[in-house]
Amino acid sequence: MSGVAIETTGLGKRYRSLWALKDFSVSLPANKVIALVGANGAGKSTLMSIAAGILPASEGEIHVDGRVVLLSQEKPLYRSFSVSDMLAFGRHLNRVWDQQRALNWLARFDIPLDRPCGKLSGGQQTQVAMSVALGARPSVLLLDEPLANLDPVARRDVTGELLAEVADSDMTVVLSTHVVAELAGVGDHLLLLSQGHSKLDGDIEDLLAQHARLIGPRAAAPPVEGEVVQEQHTERQSTFVVRTLLGADTPVAEPWKAQPLTLEDLVLAYLKPNRSLGEEL
Amino acid sequence: MKGLIWLTWRQHRWPIVASAVITVIFFVLMAITASDLGSMAAKCLTETADQCQRRSTEPVPSHAAYLMNSLVFLPVLVAVFWGVPLLAREFEQRTLPLAWSQDVSRLKWLAGKTAVMVVLIAAMGTVLAAESEHLAYQYHAYTAASLFEGTPFQAGGWLPLTLGLAWLAVGIAAGAATRRVLVAIAVVGGLWIVRMVAIVKLRTQFMTPVSVIKPFQIGKANRSGPPVFTFSNDMGINNGNPVFLDVHGGTHSPAQVMDGWCGSADDVNACLQQHGIVGSLVKFQPASRMGTFHLIENGMNLGLFVIALAVAWWCVKKTRTTVV
Numbered sequence: 001m002s003g004v005a006i007e008t009t010g011l012g013k014r015y016r017s018l019w020a021l022k023d024f025s026v027s028l029p030a031n032k033v034i035a036l037v038g039a040n041g042a043g044k045s046t047l048m049s050i051a052a053g054i055l056p057a058s059e060g061e062i063h064v065d066g067r068v069v070l071l072s073q074e075k076p077l078y079r080s081f082s083v084s085d086m087l088a089f090g091r092h093l094n095r096v097w098d099q100q101r102a103l104n105w106l107a108r109f110d111i112p113l114d115r116p117c118g119k120l121s122g123g124q125q126t127q128v129a130m131s132v133a134l135g136a137r138p139s140v141l142l143l144d145e146p147l148a149n150l151d152p153v154a155r156r157d158v159t160g161e162l163l164a165e166v167a168d169s170d171m172t173v174v175l176s177t178h179v180v181a182e183l184a185g186v187g188d189h190l191l192l193l194s195q196g197h198s199k200l201d202g203d204i205e206d207l208l209a210q211h212a213r214l215i216g217p218r219a220a221a222p223p224v225e226g227e228v229v230q231e232q233h234t235e236r237q238s239t240f241v242v243r244t245l246l247g248a249d250t251p252v253a254e255p256w257k258a259q260p261l262t263l264e265d266l267v268l269a270y271l272k273p274n275r276s277l278g279e280e281l
Numbered sequence: 282m283k284g285l286i287w288l289t290w291r292q293h294r295w296p297i298v299a300s301a302v303i304t305v306i307f308f309v310l311m312a313i314t315a316s317d318l319g320s321m322a323a324k325c326l327t328e329t330a331d332q333c334q335r336r337s338t339e340p341v342p343s344h345a346a347y348l349m350n351s352l353v354f355l356p357v358l359v360a361v362f363w364g365v366p367l368l369a370r371e372f373e374q375r376t377l378p379l380a381w382s383q384d385v386s387r388l389k390w391l392a393g394k395t396a397v398m399v400v401l402i403a404a405m406g407t408v409l410a411a412e413s414e415h416l417a418y419q420y421h422a423y424t425a426a427s428l429f430e431g432t433p434f435q436a437g438g439w440l441p442l443t444l445g446l447a448w449l450a451v452g453i454a455a456g457a458a459t460r461r462v463l464v465a466i467a468v469v470g471g472l473w474i475v476r477m478v479a480i481v482k483l484r485t486q487f488m489t490p491v492s493v494i495k496p497f498q499i500g501k502a503n504r505s506g507p508p509v510f511t512f513s514n515d516m517g518i519n520n521g522n523p524v525f526l527d528v529h530g531g532t533h534s535p536a537q538v539m540d541g542w543c544g545s546a547d548d549v550n551a552c553l554q555q556h557g558i559v560g561s562l563v564k565f566q567p568a569s570r571m572g573t574f575h576l577i578e579n580g581m582n583l584g585l586f587v588i589a590l591a592v593a594w595w596c597v598k599k600t601r602t603t604v605v
Contacts, residue, residue: 054381069382076379078292085291092284093383129379136383 005030005140005172011060013046020046021196035187036176042193044176048142066139073145075129079118090132102135122149140172159186180264212248214240216256223256230269241269285393296362304405311412314345318419337424345420349436352413356448357473364452365465372460391597402449406442429516429571438575443582450589457596487577490518496560514568523561
């Protein structure tokens with residue numbers, strides 16, 4: 001398992017007749033920030049809950065390297081507990097606890113320790129939940145859409161601090177989101193889920209280097225060999241998102257043009273090929 | 282376990298503190314009342330029947346009865362303020378994913394918190410049950426009320442202890458099953474009423490009652506009406522009303538005989554003789570069975586305790602804390 005944080009083989013989870021995950025096999029690298037992307041209902045929370053050990057799988061296997069902590073999207077806190085009490089909660093209920101790490105996180109965001117959690121703002125509650133999660137010194141930190149209620153500035157601050165934590169430790173962070181804009185500059189590795197299956201899995205830089213947007217006169221097929229991920233046509237023009245070995249460096253004949261994709265473009269091309277770019281999934 | 286002790290204390294400290302205060306208050310009041318009743322009973326031994334009325338309506342015995350009656354209802358408060366919030370409040374505030382995603386598994390979490398509560402309730406229940414039994418005996422010593430009936434029976438034989446434990450578990454199970462505090466409280470209230478009604482009917486049937494035929498000694502007793510048969514510390518069946526027996530072995534209810542045939546008779550004895558009534562059939566549970574009855578009821582309480590905890594355990598095991 002060296003170098004691998006989470007590995008699944010034929011993993012499946014069924015809720016009555018609905019398969020939330022089906023025949024799911026991936027290998028996620030350690031000490032990276034892994035962006036787990038998918039629309040609502042894609043199976044992100046199910047995968048994280050199984051990885052955290054709080055939900056049994058219906059079939060298949062999963063191996064997680066080291067301690068796992070899950071911070072769910074609701075970021076639950078005991079409303080009557082003060083912030084200090086929440087740290088005491090983490091200290092008492094975990095075999096490993098790093099009080100200083102938790103305090104440092106709270107200090108970065110100026111969270112008062114003596115205030116009841118119920119009287120903190122939504123953003124402050126997120127920081128308290130994050131401090132409890134980080135204090136447990138997880139090998140794998142699973143963040144299930146934790147930044148949803150933060151404003152863009154706070155979201156950027158939190159992701160920046162998270163990256164610093166990953167750089168300073170051997171922690172792996174799995175960041176789940178359905179807001180593609182959250183991903184910019186955050187993730188090292190992309191795992192894209194759709195309807196309980198893995199649609200795309202790999203190092204983000206490699207994936208971006210392997211994809212290109214080809215724009216040219218209306219045509220039934222792109223001018224190069226490769227997997228067509230998305231195609232859109234107007235009366236006189238065609239646009240293809242293609243997976244090729246050279247990506248945007250693929251030589252194309254005039255008047256075709258090859259353009260690189262952003263991560264957001266790439267995700268949207270795989271998940272919602274008929275939606276306009278920049279739209280939330 | 283240390284962590285779960287801390288967590289239980291931090292989350293439930295007000296009910297714990299309030300219960301401890303109530304326990305001390307009840308203990309002191311019961312001890313003082315029992316002491317007063319003991320003194321009154323001892324004084325009665327040196328007085329004539331006219332001087333010592335032994336009335337249960339006097340202030341001190343009334344106070345004792347009030348205390349014992351209140352004690353009998355404390356278990357339902359344990360269910361509402363201790364048991365129900367353990368899971369229902371966590372469900373309502375959606376904090377279970379937080380608690381169960383730490384290094385303590387959900388079943389260890391349930392077992393640990395329940396164990397802390399059981400120990401605390403057992404400690405408080407032991408103190409109260411011991412003193413309530415003492416009070417019941419002093420109440421009996423002064424008023425001669427049977428220890429085998431009504432409140433004195435429920436206050437004795439460690440029943441307050443096992444009832445408290447059972448209803449703690451019922452509260453936990455109700456909270457686990459309904460996941461809503463108010464709904465769980467309503468369920469607990471309904472079950473408590475069912476239990477009260479059912480146990481009164483069941484208790485007399487734990488064992489087959491003893492039947493005794495008491496012949497009337499007509500002409501020897503200088504009183505109107507049949508003699509009253511009292512059995513100290515026995516449990517009377519049918520509220521202690523005997524069934525009348527005729528010369529052919531047939532039985533007649535008190536209402537038929539005393540209200541119908543002989544209700545307006547000047548000479549009740551003559552009336553009874555005229556209708557062939559020769560005696561009465563008395564059914565009762567003898568005092569010697571009181572310990573067995575306490576054991577049976579304690580066993581029922583502990584059975585309820587185990588079943589309710591099993592229900593709570595099953596609910597927690599089946600709980601899904603995630604969305605798809």
